[in-house]
Amino acid sequence: MWRKSDFMYELPDELIARFPLAERSAARLLLARAVSVDEVALADRMVRDLPDLLEPDDLLVFNNTRVLPARLFGQKESGGRVEILLERLKSAHEANAYVRASKSPKVGGVIRIGSAELRVTGRHEALFALYSETPWAELLAAQGEMPIPP
Known part of the structure; x- marks a missing residue:
């Protein structure tokens, strides 16, 4: 089960993307795999790796929100x-x-x-x-x- 504390971490300013990459497939991807009911393994990958990572019952979650020029x-x-x-x-x-x-x-x-x-x-x-x-x-x-x- 996911807990809010699972998402609490320090994020260095230099790791925050300010602009999209010219080569979108080189964007970073966080892979989360269930190891057990209570444990999730996290790994850093790239979007280009996605086809090789997918398994039949995987769930993909897309964030298609846009930042409002507010x-x-x-x-x-x-x-x-x-x-x-x-x-x-x-x-x-x-x-x-x-x-x-x-x-x-x-x-x-x-x-x-x-x-x-x-x-x-x-x-x-x-x-x-x-x-x-x-x-x-x-x-x-x-x-x-x-x-x-x-």
Whole structure:
């Protein structure tokens, strides 16, 4: 049986992939084989090894999630620079986000990102509620950047 503690480990920063490899088959692959009911053997392999590793009753788990380009840069009405990191899209036009600026924007304030205007509609602790007349999907596609992993 898998336990959450099985996945707690130190991961050196230099082992975190920031960009896909040019040769995708050279990507690293973690092979997990059941040794017994309570024990799993782990081995580092490469994606190119996969056809030789598969057995008839194996289970493949694919992670096909995409990173949302949820980091935006803009300006407050005062001209001050703002960095926005979307935390949650609530609707096509509403989102919760972390906002970094020399002075936090006020509720009712406007942030410009390119030709788009965001209105600060609320705040709860560190999260700001933002409204965009431009649909978020469109704004992120045009102006969004990939967030840097922590």
